[in-house]
Amino acid sequence: MNFDKTPRKIKKMFDKIAPQYDFWNNIISFYTHIYIKKAAIRALTIKPNSKVLDLCSGSGDLSRIAKDMEPSIESFGVDFSEKMINIAKTKAPNTVFSLQDATNTDFEDSYFDYILMGFGLRNIEDRKKALKEVFRLLKKGGYFLHIDFGCKNFLSTIYDFAILLLTKLFSGNEKAYKYLIKSKNQFPSPNELVKEFNNCGFEVKKINFCCCKLISYQILIKN
Numbered sequence: 001m002n003f004d005k006t007p008r009k010i011k012k013m014f015d016k017i018a019p020q021y022d023f024w025n026n027i028i029s030f031y032t033h034i035y036i037k038k039a040a041i042r043a044l045t046i047k048p049n050s051k052v053l054d055l056c057s058g059s060g061d062l063s064r065i066a067k068d069m070e071p072s073i074e075s076f077g078v079d080f081s082e083k084m085i086n087i088a089k090t091k092a093p094n095t096v097f098s099l100q101d102a103t104n105t106d107f108e109d110s111y112f113d114y115i116l117m118g119f120g121l122r123n124i125e126d127r128k129k130a131l132k133e134v135f136r137l138l139k140k141g142g143y144f145l146h147i148d149f150g151c152k153n154f155l156s157t158i159y160d161f162a163i164l165l166l167t168k169l170f171s172g173n174e175k176a177y178k179y180l181i182k183s184k185n186q187f188p189s190p191n192e193l194v195k196e197f198n199n200c201g202f203e204v205k206k207i208n209f210c211c212c213k214l215i216s217y218q219i220l221i222k223n
């Protein structure tokens with residue numbers, strides 16, 4: 001099956017799955033995603049009064065966790081799915097969310113101290129453009145936290161099979177989860193990604209793997 005990754009199609013897909021997004025995230029991550037997100041944000045050690053952007057915020061988990069950990073931050077979230085943003089606004093009421101394309105936002109240059117992006121870059125057709133935007137938005141010395149799936153191995157093949165079966169039987173949205181598995185498998189490995197980050201000007205501060213290497217997060221710095 002061919003998947004169209006144009007922004008219009010991706011936005012439509014996320015609008016469609018938004019009402020069940022959190023529920024299915026819990027199921028397909030076996031309830032681990034929140035712990036991984038918390039561990040990754042903890043590893044950032046966000047400084048008080050910083051400006052923090054959750055890019056491709058979806059339902060707002062990362063902004064909520066960051067604000068809970070460091071209540072003094074100014075928290076912003078961006079997503080282009082209105083349905084996702086509406087959910088995020090209720091989950092993270094102290095974050096300012098806006099409907100924007102992550103590759104072309106209306107924030108000033110060097111506005112943020114931290115940019116968080118969980119499971120977003122994989123859905124963006126023009127990754128380079130998105131990374132250039134992250135670079136533009138970050139202050140010098142600012143940090144970019146990127147979280148997504150990790151290594152492709154025997155375990156990830158079993159994972160793919162289990163998710164496809166579960167979502168086919170129960171989600172009522174088989175196509176979106178087929179897309180998830182395909183986009184995951186077509187996405188560069190964490191080490192390949194690091195090269196793309198380097199090419200856009202970032203330096204790697206930390207690369208970490210969780211859940212038998214099925215998930216990885218990278219902390220990059222704009223020097």
Ligand SMILES: C[S@@+](CC[C@H](N)C(=O)[O-])C[C@H]1O[C@@H](n2cnc3c(N)ncnc32)[C@H](O)[C@@H]1O
Binds near residue numbers: 084124
């Ligand atoms: C898989 S969800 C991740 C949500 C959240 N960050 C999390 O970790 O649960 C990906 C989100 O990225 C958004 N997205 C994808 N491409 C985007 C773009 N170009 N601009 C803004 N949002 C985008 C989608 O609407 C969706 O809400």
